[in-house]
Amino acid sequence: MIQVEGLSKRYARTLAVDNISFSVAKGEIVGFLGPNGAGKTTTMRVLTCFLPPTSGKVSIGGFDVLEQPMEVKKRIGYLPESPPLYPDMEVGEYLTFVGKLKGLASADVPKRVDEVAERCAVADVKGKLIGKLSKGYRQRVGLAQAILHNPDVLILDEPTSGLDPKQIIETRELISSLAGDHTIILSTHILSEIEHSCNKVIIISKGKLVATDSVANLTNRLRGTEIVAVEIEGPQDVNEIRQKLEQVPGVSRVVLKDSRDSRNSFEIESLQGESPRAELARAIVNSGWNLNELRPMGASLEDVFLQLTASEKKQAA
Ligand code: ADP
Numbered sequence: 001m002i003q004v005e006g007l008s009k010r011y012a013r014t015l016a017v018d019n020i021s022f023s024v025a026k027g028e029i030v031g032f033l034g035p036n037g038a039g040k041t042t043t044m045r046v047l048t049c050f051l052p053p054t055s056g057k058v059s060i061g062g063f064d065v066l067e068q069p070m071e072v073k074k075r076i077g078y079l080p081e082s083p084p085l086y087p088d089m090e091v092g093e094y095l096t097f098v099g100k101l102k103g104l105a106s107a108d109v110p111k112r113v114d115e116v117a118e119r120c121a122v123a124d125v126k127g128k129l130i131g132k133l134s135k136g137y138r139q140r141v142g143l144a145q146a147i148l149h150n151p152d153v154l155i156l157d158e159p160t161s162g163l164d165p166k167q168i169i170e171t172r173e174l175i176s177s178l179a180g181d182h183t184i185i186l187s188t189h190i191l192s193e194i195e196h197s198c199n200k201v202i203i204i205s206k207g208k209l210v211a212t213d214s215v216a217n218l219t220n221r222l223r224g225t226e227i228v229a230v231e232i233e234g235p236q237d238v239n240e241i242r243q244k245l246e247q248v249p250g251v252s253r254v255v256l257k258d259s260r261d262s263r264n265s266f267e268i269e270s271l272q273g274e275s276p277r278a279e280l281a282r283a284i285v286n287s288g289w290n291l292n293e294l295r296p297m298g299a300s301l302e303d304v305f306l307q308l309t310a311s312e313k314k315q316a317a
Contacts, residue, residue, distance in 0.1 A: 001026045001183045007056035009042050016042040018207035029179045031194035032187040034204040040187040048078040077151040081158045083142025087131025102149040120144040136167030156186040210308045226270040227297040234289030248283050250276030
């Protein structure tokens with residue numbers, strides 16, 4: 001659905017995007033992750049035909065952004081970081097205006113406006129002035145305008161930035177509910193955003209692509225180790241348990257997290273490429289202790305991100 005090959009974008013002396021390539025398949029939700037200034041907005045502006053690439057090729061649904069921008073725009077809904085809203089317009093009036101602007105047939109506009117207002121949970125404020133809405137509502141009106149013409153692709157720039165925690169959850173749920181019908185790229189500098197909403201992640205740093213993979217693969221590939229949380233009910237002497245766990249083949253590190261009422265919680269890190277979960281369970285049970293919990297934790301995306309961008313940071317320092 002989205003093909004980016006060797007894309008670069010230069011603003012005067014700044015090379016904001018430096019030869020990046022990636023593709024996004026139909027129906028995927030992709031997180032575009034990178035620190036501020038990494039080049040996320042610039043890439044999104046090229047994808048949505050707001051800026052021409054300096055070099056490289058970008059196509060959406062088979063249409064080139066330079067050669068057939070009208071075809072590309074028909075297929076794209078864009079929510080910029082600050083949505084293009086008119087504070088003096090009422091929500092319904094604004095969505096009707098955008099619908100006409102996007103070339104919907106006049107007869108279809110009222111029905112479509114009602115549909116998207118319902119979908120984006122702004123139907124109850126259709127008669128309100130946009131300028132009087134809370135930030136969460138404004139963001140949802142922004143999403144409603146982005147999906148009005150039912151585009152194949154949605155490009156969302158920092159869709160939850162500046163929202164309070166409740167609004168963040170509501171917006172995330174809305175984005176997830178749109179996923180089945182649309183291919184989505186959302187940019188963020190917040191790691192948890194990706195873990196919540198996306199099945200694939202593209203990481204850029206200083207204009208360069210540093211990784212692209214599924215969220216699960218990325219965490220596993222980079223760490224190659226597994227962390228398991230266990231809770232064991234056993235002897236008073238925690239060291240006895242620790243020693244037993246350390247002897248299990250494939251275990252590299254045992255960290256005591258909590259200990260009370262003879263319930264002991266540990267995090268156990270495996271050696272590279274090892275998965276000692278079954279061995280751990282056997283060792284605990286064979287010692288006559290209760291195994292209350294055994295839960296794989298995986299590496300956090302935060303660790304991965306820091307690893308990937310560490311070399312860039314060191315160079316900058
Ligand atoms: P992000 O969205 O990841 O924060 P941007 O794409 O906004 O990153 O910016 C990437 C780089 O390009 C930054 O160094 C930024 O200062 C620069 N930049 C962005 N827009 C412009 C512009 N209009 N003119 C000059 N430099 C720009």
